[in-house]
Amino acid sequence: MAASPSRHDVFQAIADPTRRQLLRLLGDQEMPVTVISGHFPMSRTAVSKHLRILAEAGLVKGRKVGRETRYRLDPEPLLELKQWLAYYERFWENKMAMLKHYVESGKLDGAEPAASLKAVQPTKKE
Template sequence: MAEPSPKHDVFQAIADPTRRRLLRLLDDQEMPVTVISGHFPMTRTAVSKHLRILADAGLVKEKKVGRETRYRLDPEPLLELKRWLAYYERYWENKLGALKRYVESEADS
């Protein structure tokens, strides 16, 4: 059976700077919300709401350990973002190439 589609997409989830910071914090370790919230100037409830959006987009996974819930990064959904950005890289490369040719031609003048 296929997994249900996420409630939030990756683009919506990473649009917020706090959520991007959360992803970076959870990059290499699993943490409970009590520890995570100590890294942010907001309430634990606010951090939990951000974590819920990330979880709904599939970017963080939750695991119950005793009475606490621990969170960890799941980078798999970021591949969608990487593929989307890769398409537009050709425009950046074209522009940078044109700039390089222009600068070099001005230097030769």
Template structure:
């Protein structure tokens, strides 16, 4: 039997619905039913999205009676933040050079 596919963080956040789910879970812990009520997709689709997020270690779940409660695991997003910070610095440098050129032409 094949091992379960591990999704990478970038694949997981590529989908806008999953990004919205992460934002929702940043506000608190929610059951599948509560999450599904926030999206115009089927409960099955919500479960599949949550599985991708779980496979990327972006969410955790726990059983509460007959429901699963999901919570955000934001630590995995540090990789994305570090990657984006490189480009933020790149653009800061480019804008600083442009500012210097424009100010020196005046």
């Protein structure tokens, strides 16, 4: 049985909403965990665990200043996420282009059946 990797990848790290909030918070300035934890309704230990996962993914860096560690965002690993998402942008752009064509065609007066919007609207699974 293979051992699980000790490092988290970017996708695992950003999967949690708290960690995404941490990244947003640290995008503006470097902060110690005591200040960071004040922004969340959880213990400092819980915040530290989230920071550790982000650090393992390379998304945050910590540096010692006296007795505290200050954390900051390192956005470089997010390039992997951006490259992965770039492939799927073509699907979004296609839907937006279809919507733009529909709106600009002037067929919003009710003469065109709503069925033509099916290509734009997501379908519900029953």
